[in-house]
Amino acid sequence: MRTYRCEDVTLSDRGIDSKGWLCNPQEKGKKPAILVLGPKDASNNAVLLQYATRLANYGFVVLGMEETQNVKAAIDYLSLKDEVDPNKMYAMGICNGTNEVLASTEVEKRLKAIALVAGCYKRKEASRVKIPTIVIHGRENEKEYQSAQRVYDTICAEEKLAIWEGSVTHAQYFEDPLVLDKTVRNVFRWFKTH
DSSP, X not given: XXXXXXXXXXXXXXXXXXXXXXXXXXXXXXXEEEEEEOOSOGGGHHHHHHHHHHHHHTTOEEEEESOXXXXXXXXXXXXXXXXXXXXXXXXXXXXTHHHHHHHHTTTOTTEEEXXXXXXXXXXXXXXXXXXXXXXXXXXXXXXXXXXXXXXXXXXXXXXXXXXXETTOOTTHHHHOHHHHHHHHHHHHHHHHTO
16 A cells, blocks of 8 residues: 555636645656546535545545636646656546546647546537546436446547446445445556556
């Protein structure tokens, strides 16, 4: 198990503050980085920290944010950190955060791959997504599953992977340690190969 340090972070962009955490493994040298965007509900801050600390255990520098008005500013922040390898930048969206991650791929070219977990998709398609994408979603809620399937089907990336988890509910991606661990393992494997 790695040691890492987590600290509060506030990013200011155009007069808007976005709060989050930076979790940084203590090993020396450049490390890959992940921007994790999560649910837009202050009560779900623990969700972000759960994902951020698990990903830090895999050696990623992780910036977890509840929401941000400017993904570019968050990626800029990460890319300027001495410990971050700017050639290994990723983004992960959880729940509503999937929408921000999808939108960011249209303009942010520094991202090497993305992960979309338990999405509450506002868009009906993702044809502008051209970078490697993994979609992880439960099949328990048929309406949410169909929305995730539709988004996945329209992703134009040459490399994409869907993991449809039979009886996993939306809430389990926030609360169940076994589901969290399995999801982070799958995201780690995806990012490691891209």
